[in-house]
Amino acid sequence: MQKYSGFGLLKHALSHHENWQRVWRNPTPRTHYDVIIIGGGGHGLATAYYLAKEHGITNVAVIEKGYLGGGNTARNTTIVRSNYLWDEAAHLYEHALKLWEGLSQDLNYNVMFSQRGVLNLGHTLQDMRDIQRRVNANRLNGIDGEVLDAKQVQEIVPIMDCSANRRYPVMGASWQPRGGVARHDAVAWGFARAADRLGVDLIQQCEVVDIQVEDGAATAVVTKQHGTIKAGRIGCVVAGNSSVLAQMAGFRLPLESHPLQALVSEPIKPVLDTVVMSNHVHGYISQADKGDLVIGAGIDGYNGYGQRGSYPTIEHTVQAIVELFPIFSRVRMNRQWGGIVDTCPDACPIISDTPVENLFFNCGWGTGGFKATPGSGHVFAATLAKGEAHELAKPFSMYRFYDGALIDEHGAAGVAH
């Protein structure tokens, strides 16, 4: 595989950039793989990469119904942070954040990870108490964080209205300087290219229609385009469609699929150099390198697989953004879309074995999976390689919904998305 470098860019300039290699192969599937990963989004591709890199398992296929990174990976608002309240979640997301910090070098692919800091605003006294508790918990877990007052917030974001006479005045914020954003497409492409280089087969346009189970163990996947493909172990990383795949294998998950939408504005000059999130008025915003304001909304309350969101939800979100940033009131919105997120009752993921042997699920990331992409892939790869949960993944078993050991991050983590 070609190594990307500044020198390579110069060299290819001499031949008018016409001789770049294809970024990955387009293989015909074999009849048997040691591990099949269903779902070619960021988490699935990261899983395949770490399986090959960390565990030497290269007879691996990633099976994707559409194209790589075309689902929620391409639909999120790209925010990365690890300031979660509970130890189990904080450790998992911090594991991911540490991988993010070396990811471009590791993959030899620029994922444009920009640690521009994340603000989680507080608008009420109770918000500020929760923020203090969370920042203290973060610091005890070795995660960077500070509690800021309104004046300090104003210094970081001069264009935000932090005056005391707003309906929901900004009273302060938590500030995680190591948080930031990354280019979501590049994350999928970088993992795909690196996994392909290590021998993983990336099979696109291939829909799984059934999972074969014999004597309580999964043995193969049945695909619409390429027939039956046998597998030693199967990992499902399919976000909103997790319940559909679980049903194929004959069990249910504690998940509900909801549309979650986001929108971007027309490109404008640089005006916002950090990430601002507000749980209370429910809006979050950052500015992409090409100038678009990237705005995230909440989920629609009803179950849905339609990949489009409702208008009232957009309206509420834009109201919140304009309340915080009156300067944006006349910015025009360019595009709006929805992704299907698999929400868990405790707002934490499921990384788990299942009632079916050799079948594992990595799902339930709900509204906040992008930030965990490398960490999720890393621990799920270990889980698939060894057949038992990675140390960091153990608390995230689906059986916690039987024994009651939930990790209640709802509201606690400033859990916008």
Add this chain to the structure above:
Amino acid sequence: MFHIYCPYCEEHREEEEFHAKGQAHIARPPAPDDCSDREWGEFLYFRDNPRGLHHELWVHAAGCRKFFNITRDTQTYEIRETYKIGDQPAVSTNPDQ
């Protein structure tokens, strides 16, 4: 934007007057103390979440404030019927019937 027929108000109203409350027809176990952890967990947390027809519970929150059921397609978002609590759906989610 959904226009939802409330079977109590007997009128179509806009989506914003309603809240979705998840899967309908989930019976509370008659003797919770006798449930195993697994049975109780299934009752509390595990859901059908189909891609297709779904019976779901809604509440007319900014209207009559009564709960009722909807049979809705979660992919096309078509509402097939709404019916009162205690009634059974006329549309089956099982394609064979």
